Amino acid sequence: MKNSRLVIVDGVRTPFCKAGTELASLGADELGRIAVNALLTRTGLDPEMVDEVIFGCVAQPADATNVARVIALRAGIPESVPAMTVQRNCASGCEAVTLAQERLLAGRGSIFIVGGTESMSNIPFLFKQKTAEKFSRLSRAKGLGQRLQSMAAFRPSDFLPRIGLMLGLTDPVCGMNMGETAEVLAREFGINRDEQDAFALESHKRAVAAQEKLSEEICPAFLPAKAKAAIKDNGPRENQSTEALAKLKPVFDRRTGTVTAGNASQVTDGAVALLVMSEERAERLGYHPLGVLTGYAYAGCDPSRMGLGPVYAISEAEANTGLSPADADLIEINEAFAAQTLAVIKSAKSLPHSSGEIPIEKLNVNGGAIALGHPVGATGARLVLSSLKELHRRKAKRALVTLCVGGGQGAALWLERN
Secondary structure (H helix, E strand, O other): OHHHOEEEEEEEEOOOEEOOOOOOOOOHHHHHHHHHHHHHHHHOOOHHHOOEEEEEOOOOOOOOOOHHHHHHHHOOOOOOOOEEEEOEOEOHHHHHHHHHHHHHHOOOOOEEEEEEEEEHHHOOEEOOHHHHHHHHHHHHOOHHHHHHHHHHOOOHHHHOOEEHHHHHOEOOOOOOEHHHHHHHHHHHOOOOHHHHHHHHHHHHHHHHHOHHHHHHHEOOEEEOOOOEEEOOOOOOOOOOOHHHHHOOOOOOOOOOOOOOOOOEOOOEEEEEEEEEEEHHHHHHHOOOOOEEEEEEEEEEOOHHHHHHHHHHHHHHHHHHHOOOHHHOOEEEEOOOEHHHHHHHHHHOOOOOOOOOOOOHHHEOOOOOHHHHOOOOOOHHHHHHHHHHHHHHHHOOOEEEEEEEEOOOEEEEEEEEEO
């Protein structure tokens, strides 16, 4: 039924910029607002027609809780339109898309603005619990004597922060951070440093070569403090080389490790907004959508091998749709780490509902997160947008989008050019 098919009408994103650089002064809410405003301008959609706004965000800002609602209101979406924030770690942007499909099937709306946003620059430093308790006692102290006594209880170690970003990238169940899980896969699959660095170099080469194409996705992000706008991704390195990558030291296992800052995804700021709706509404409104969501799956796996999540999700999606990577004209596997992506490629045939080989010539043809960056709440939506745009350029039919997810999950979405 046409009314049950979710089409992606169009999309837009901010530049993706390395944390601490151009977009650092903009919070996740402002990045999302910029993307939604640009989307409304590009599509000409009347905001009154939106049924719901759904945005992914992993490190939800304390000063903009339910950041999707803040984004919606600041972007001019009417107060009567509800908004919700979703969090499935790296697949949060995908979750926003698939949740819109579920809303559509349930009869809970037919026009949605979805996407994801992340300001990794602004993930806060935190106080230890004991330090927080001391501040609490200080705030309740009465009189000068009590205040001085409370202040005297502080020690220099109380002001050593807990880094929110590192906490968020560490799995509390297996006790490993994401880079350590990549090292597990590198060892288990025999993926050496040279292979990882070669994969990383190719990501940069492809992203640099695709800058003109990728600019079609990007809207400027005005920076008030600098009186200028960020207009392009700043992660891809034109001068990246095998020699430069080889000089970098392992980050997560300094003695025998192979995962470095150069063959891992970049910590990045950015936002993506997509206009999605029922196929019937798109026809009635005269839109010519980029494509349609034809199937998807989420799957769980061992948290210490979370990088294999795509294999399980692809297999689950194949059981539901009958589609394997061989049926895709384009494949996007989020490059959390080179070791992780290479492990997925090597293990793609190992599970029930064999997923088949993943041809490298179909994979991440415009570069991936190693070069472009990985603003975790937004990446899934970017992969949807980028793959549909590329399908149109190639006049190809079908794309597979997949990500590993911290905590031991995978996501896989099947898309077709409309």
